[in-house]
Amino acid sequence: MKKVLIIKNKEDLKLSALKRGELHRLQLHLSHNSLGVPWKIPLIVIRGMKKGPTIGITAALHGNELNGISTIFKLINEIDPQKLSGDLILVPISNVPGYLMNQRYFSDNVDLNRIMPGKPEGNTSSIYAHYFISKIVSKFDYLLDLHTASHGRVNSLYIRADIENEETRTLAYLQHPQIIVQKYDEQGTLRGWANENGIPAITIEIGNPNAFQHELIDETLDGILNTMRYFKMIRGKVKDFMKDATICDHSYWIYSKSGGIIDVLPKLADTVTQGETIAYVYDVFGQVKEEIKANKSGIVIGKNIRPNCDAGTRVLHLGVNIFEPLSKNIPGA
Numbered sequence: 001m002k003k004v005l006i007i008k009n010k011e012d013l014k015l016s017a018l019k020r021g022e023l024h025r026l027q028l029h030l031s032h033n034s035l036g037v038p039w040k041i042p043l044i045v046i047r048g049m050k051k052g053p054t055i056g057i058t059a060a061l062h063g064n065e066l067n068g069i070s071t072i073f074k075l076i077n078e079i080d081p082q083k084l085s086g087d088l089i090l091v092p093i094s095n096v097p098g099y100l101m102n103q104r105y106f107s108d109n110v111d112l113n114r115i116m117p118g119k120p121e122g123n124t125s126s127i128y129a130h131y132f133i134s135k136i137v138s139k140f141d142y143l144l145d146l147h148t149a150s151h152g153r154v155n156s157l158y159i160r161a162d163i164e165n166e167e168t169r170t171l172a173y174l175q176h177p178q179i180i181v182q183k184y185d186e187q188g189t190l191r192g193w194a195n196e197n198g199i200p201a202i203t204i205e206i207g208n209p210n211a212f213q214h215e216l217i218d219e220t221l222d223g224i225l226n227t228m229r230y231f232k233m234i235r236g237k238v239k240d241f242m243k244d245a246t247i248c249d250h251s252y253w254i255y256s257k258s259g260g261i262i263d264v265l266p267k268l269a270d271t272v273t274q275g276e277t278i279a280y281v282y283d284v285f286g287q288v289k290e291e292i293k294a295n296k297s298g299i300v301i302g303k304n305i306r307p308n309c310d311a312g313t314r315v316l317h318l319g320v321n322i323f324e325p326l327s328k329n330i331p332g333a
């Protein structure tokens with residue numbers, strides 16, 4: 001077991017203070033909790049011997065979205081700091097209280113990914129968000145933010161990114177997604193803050209909450225290593241993964257109208273056509289109460305897997321307006 005460096009209240013993460021060619025384990029103090037002690041956020045910093053970009057990878061910003069943690073743990077086993085150019089700043093557990101409570105939200109039930117960049121003097125979650133940004137994320141040159149579906153739902157491996165912007169499009173293409181959804185940067189998200197502040201960022205949605213899904217984790221790891229090869233942080237040929245990815249310019253959830261027992265029919269990444277039946281809602285006697293149809297043709301990004309549903313339950317996350325972009329090439333690769 002190697003020693004963990006503690007970075008106290010008033011200090012920031014200072015890369016220049018960490019020795020090159022090594023992996024560093026740190027705990028950084030963010031705001032104080034109700035015991036009056038700081039939330040300590042774990043960081044893994046790998047400093048390369050040579051200069052290069054700083055890629056930041058954040059996981060579990062929603063505290064129950066855990067596939068990104070395993071992705072980071074697998075990544076550190078792939079990297080030899082002596083052969084690395086540039087730096088990796090890895091945050092396996094971004095939302096510490098949410099993680100402890102096994103929930104999406106922060107301790108005050110606020111979604112951290114809606115309030116970025118927070119405020120130094122605001123409510124509990126705002127203060128935490130403020131120091132998370134100012135002490136950690138502001139040090140990144142690029143950000144990959146790792147998420148999963150929400151509770152009771154499953155996701156394919158998909159990317160949310162602004163593909164009209166060349167830098168974020170390149171980051172998206174370097175991954176190996178099944179699906180890319182064009183997303184302008186929503187206000188308050190970590191990705192939105194980063195892109196506005198000159199840190200190209202994408203969101204990678206990896207499968208389901210509360211689980212480790214090694215197939216999807218390994219695919220995500222492949223995409224991250226590909227990104228590092230593209231930026232010449234590690235050696236090797238950049239893989240052009242884009243041939244089989246589907247790109248949609250919009251996505252939305254289809255909701256149930258009635259409550260009951262729901263069975264969603266298509267599999268993840270299936271294509272559905274307009275008018276196709278995508279789910280049945282049964283009453284408690286096994287009779288069909290509602291037949292839910294796709295109102296547009298598209299691709300299944302995510303779906304509900306919890307059968308007991310209230311009226312107004314999210315049924316299926318549909319990616320629509322599938323298109324071929326002007327280019328599926330990665331510039332310079």
Ligand SMILES: [Zn+2]
Nearest residue numbers: 062065147148
């Ligand atoms: Zn999330």
